[in-house]
Amino acid sequence: MDQKQLFVVGAGVVGLTTAIRALEAGYKVTVFAEIFPTDPKSIKYTSFWAGANHLSFAESGALMEVLEKDTLNEFLDLIKQDPLVPAMTRTHFGLYETLSGAQERLDHFSQFYPDFRSLDASECPAGVVGDVVAGHSWTTICIDVPRYLLYLLERFFKLGGQAFRTTIPSLSSLVSANGRPSMEVFGLNSSSGPQTPTMNPVAVINCTGLGAFSLQDVLDTDVYPTSGQTIIIRAPWVQPSIIYYFANSDISYIIPRQSGDIVLGGSWGVDDWHATSRPEIAKAIKERGVRIYPELLPPGKREKGDINDLDVIAECVGLRTSRKTGVRLETTVLEVDGKKIPVIHNYGHGGGGYQSSWGSAKHVMKLLGELD
Numbered sequence: 221m222d223q224k225q226l227f228v229v230g231a232g233v234v235g236l237t238t239a240i241r242a243l244e245a246g247y248k249v250t251v252f253a254e255i256f257p258t259d260p261k262s263i264k265y266t267s268f269w270a271g272a273n274h275l276s277f278a279e280s281g282a283l284m285e286v287l288e289k290d291t292l293n294e295f296l297d298l299i300k301q302d303p304l305v306p307a308m309t310r311t312h313f314g315l316y317e318t319l320s321g322a323q324e325r326l327d328h329f330s331q332f333y334p335d336f337r338s339l340d341a342s343e344c345p346a347g348v349v350g351d352v353v354a355g356h357s358w359t360t361i362c363i364d365v366p367r368y369l370l371y372l373l374e375r376f377f378k379l380g381g382q383a384f385r386t387t388i389p390s391l392s393s394l395v396s397a398n399g400r401p402s403m404e405v406f407g408l409n410s411s412s413g414p415q416t417p418t419m420n421p422v423a424v425i426n427c428t429g430l431g432a433f434s435l436q437d438v439l440d441t442d443v444y445p446t447s448g449q450t451i452i453i454r455a456p457w458v459q460p461s462i463i464y465y466f467a468n469s470d471i472s473y474i475i476p477r478q479s480g481d482i483v484l485g486g487s488w489g490v491d492d493w494h495a496t497s498r499p500e501i502a503k504a505i506k507e508r509g510v511r512i513y514p515e516l517l518p519p520g521k522r523e524k525g526d527i528n529d530l531d532v533i534a535e536c537v538g539l540r541t542s543r544k545t546g547v548r549l550e551t552t553v554l555e556v557d558g559k560k561i562p563v564i565h566n567y568g569h570g571g572g573g574y575q576s577s578w579g580s581a582k583h584v585m586k587l588l589g590e591l592d
């Protein structure tokens with residue numbers, strides 16, 4: 221029997237994870253994307269810019285909660301099975317200067333994370349300086365984003381996936397007889413090279429992130445960016461993942477990576493397409509970080525607390541793939557040249573595309589199964 225052909229559009233964390241699951245389920249998978257993990261960093265590819273750890277934002281009972289739970293379990297298994305996976309478990313601390321408005325979030329965390337623990341102010345992780353009144357901890361996953369994207373790409377090719385670089389104006393253009401957009405092979409998977417993709421996939425999976433805003437046959441105006449600035453700092457001695465809620469509503473977060481770099485954040489610019497780091501925001505992020513956690517500075521430089529002593533590798537900005545109505549995981553149908561082709565949408569994960577990636581891929585497999 222011929223293998224079922226599947227198209228996945230997008231090679232960010234969501235597209236690659238979905239493509240891997242589909243290959244493992246026996247589909248012949250072709251990924252189409254403008255940008256891949258080996259390309260120079262681009263504002264058009266959100267996955268480059270993430271922290272990334274697992275910190276559930278889901279509302280209780282929402283689909284996102286299921287996706288995030290499935291993904292947490294998948295990462296815990298992956299880390300156990302494969303010591304080379306570029307992700308690690310770390311204790312995550314949420315620390316609060318005031319608890320006003322935090323109760324709902326705390327109730328959610330306490331139900332979500334199996335080893336959730338409430339802390340009192342005396343149980344702050346070593347090195348934290350601040351007016352902490354309460355906190356909590358659990359085991360999170362810290363993903364070394366640049367390495368993890370390469371890991372996904374390699375796993376995709378090892379499983380027999382093939383890929384083409386192209387910028388598509390619409391999903392229909394990939395299956396229309398009236399001329400496909402120009403494309404070139406990306407990576408070579410076998411000695412015979414990739415085969416020309418069929419015009420008749422069983423489905424197209426739309427993992428275009430913010431791209432869904434402008435694809436002609438999607439034009440999802442619910443999609444919008446939430447910009448986030450971060451500072452990448454060399455500080456291999458930093459162990460915990462920390463999020464610190466200031467009394468004035470500012471937030472600082474610290475995410476360690478396997479490489480020994482740490483990500484210091486952050487900012488949340490709703491509907492902000494600005495593509496370069498703003499110096500005043502970068503400065504504020506550094507100042508807040510050093511104030512609450514002087515250990516970001518190299519040994520011997522902590523007392524002075526000077527942000528100029530941070531070993532800064534990069535000042536970054538990325539656009540979270542937000543969507544007013546939350547993640548879109550549903551099936552629609554494209555009518556092209558008299559053919560009906562199912563489309564499964566998998567985008568709009570906002571600030572949680574890593575922590576919901578495996579769960580989203582599992583959900584796509586369920587929707588695919590319902591097509592038969």
Ligand SMILES: Cc1cc2nc3c(=O)[nH]c(=O)nc-3n(C[C@H](O)[C@H](O)[C@H](O)COP(=O)(O)OP(=O)(O)OC[C@H]3O[C@@H](n4cnc5c(N)ncnc54)[C@H](O)[C@@H]3O)c2cc1C
Pocket residue numbers: 229230231232233234235252253254255256264265266267268269270271272273274275386387388389427428429430431432435447448449450486537538539540541567568569570571572573574575576
């Ligand atoms: C500062 C910051 C911190 C974050 N921290 C976390 C965190 O701690 N945990 C977490 O889980 N998440 C985090 N995120 C969110 C996470 O990065 C995103 O949810 C995730 O990367 C979205 O992935 P994606 O694959 O949907 O989109 P993208 O990575 O943007 O990939 C989209 C893909 O679609 C392709 N594409 C789009 N349009 C077209 C087109 N017309 N033609 C061809 N190809 C197209 C692109 O080339 C690309 O390959 C953070 C994000 C930011 C910015």
